[in-house]
Amino acid sequence: MRLGAYTAVLHDRDVELALDVLVELGLDGAELNVGGFLPARHIPIDAIMTSDAALDDYLGLFSDRGIAITALNCNGNPLHPDPAVRHGIDLVAAISIARRLGVDRVITMSGSPANATNGIRPAWVVNPWNSVDMDSLEHQWSVAVPFWREVDRRAADVGVRIGIEMHPQNIVFNPTTLVRLIEATEATHVGAEMDPSHLFWQQIDPIVALEFLGELVVTAAAKDIRINEAVRLHGVLDDRFRRVPPEEGPLGLGGGYTLCEWPTDSAWDFVAVGLGHDQEFWNKFVETLARTAPGVDLAIEHEDASLGRIEGLRVAAATLSIARARLDDTASQG
Numbered sequence: 001m002r003l004g005a006y007t008a009v010l011h012d013r014d015v016e017l018a019l020d021v022l023v024e025l026g027l028d029g030a031e032l033n034v035g036g037f038l039p040a041r042h043i044p045i046d047a048i049m050t051s052d053a054a055l056d057d058y059l060g061l062f063s064d065r066g067i068a069i070t071a072l073n074c075n076g077n078p079l080h081p082d083p084a085v086r087h088g089i090d091l092v093a094a095i096s097i098a099r100r101l102g103v104d105r106v107i108t109m110s111g112s113p114a115n116a117t118n119g120i121r122p123a124w125v126v127n128p129w130n131s132v133d134m135d136s137l138e139h140q141w142s143v144a145v146p147f148w149r150e151v152d153r154r155a156a157d158v159g160v161r162i163g164i165e166m167h168p169q170n171i172v173f174n175p176t177t178l179v180r181l182i183e184a185t186e187a188t189h190v191g192a193e194m195d196p197s198h199l200f201w202q203q204i205d206p207i208v209a210l211e212f213l214g215e216l217v218v219t220a221a222a223k224d225i226r227i228n229e230a231v232r233l234h235g236v237l238d239d240r241f242r243r244v245p246p247e248e249g250p251l252g253l254g255g256g257y258t259l260c261e262w263p264t265d266s267a268w269d270f271v272a273v274g275l276g277h278d279q280e281f282w283n284k285f286v287e288t289l290a291r292t293a294p295g296v297d298l299a300i301e302h303e304d305a306s307l308g309r310i311e312g313l314r315v316a317a318a319t320l321s322i323a324r325a326r327l328d329d330t331a332s333q334g
Helices: 015-024 045-050 052-063 087-101 131-158 175-185 196-200 206-216 279-292 309-333
Strands: 003-006 029-033 068-073 105-109 161-165 190-194 217-222 224-227 252-254 268-271 298-300
Touching: 003 068, 003 309, 015 029, 015 052, 029 298, 045 052, 045 087, 052 087, 068 087, 087 105, 087 131, 105 217, 131 161, 131 175, 131 190, 161 217, 175 190, 175 206, 190 206, 196 206, 196 217, 196 224, 206 217, 206 279, 217 279, 279 309, 298 309
Parallel strands: 003 029, 003 298, 029 068, 068 105, 105 161, 161 190, 190 217, 217 298
Antiparallel strands: 224 268
């Protein structure tokens, strides 16, 4: 199992300097963004797709440092009904980019379409107790299935596997909806990205999810959360976000949409790996991942706003290095 990081947190520096950070932290894998919500800061896509020399030079940056590109990340809403959002196009392109780089994993989200024909805003049905919500879901799945069947075909043609992050606000947000999509599309090259953070706040046990999904897990992220006191009042579906006005420079997410500001007294927060769940949990997570989905690498995804970029990566790397060392010791003794 390679232990690496999703380099989006290091988009403030070029790829060489970002890779040097990973080396300094003792990491040997890199997950790189190629589109979706975020731009491809660390991959010169046009150059590597058109020039063999540029491709060789780029891959040399990784091999010289003993780092492997473990996956490409194209997280976004590939089913977005607004044509100005091009995340679906980005995902298809990511498959070709992965093939060119010799990478066999691409990460994304399942997406969420509108809840009716001709809508331009995505919808997410949380609890379909009313038949109108079931109508919405049936429409959304009628959009999702042919799209994902085609993505699976493209991925299978070039030997790439797609890992879907089970993320709320998407039609696939837990293990059962992930399996439903695979069964509905008869997919052979679509599986799960195991990111425990978005399972934690749904009260899903990531260890149970790993056991349930087994080798349907094709990629994995190391990301933690902390449940705060405010959850007692606001619950985990806390919606007290603030729209960031243009003069404050909000982060663009594609199609003119932007990232909103997190509540200051939030019900839960992303925290560095090990600060929400203890070392014992992460030992168990790494062991279970290696056993149930052999060959899957693990990438730190740092979104702890209370820690700096390097500081947060360092905390996570220390926690996971202990877990991986324990895994290696167990394997050598077995």
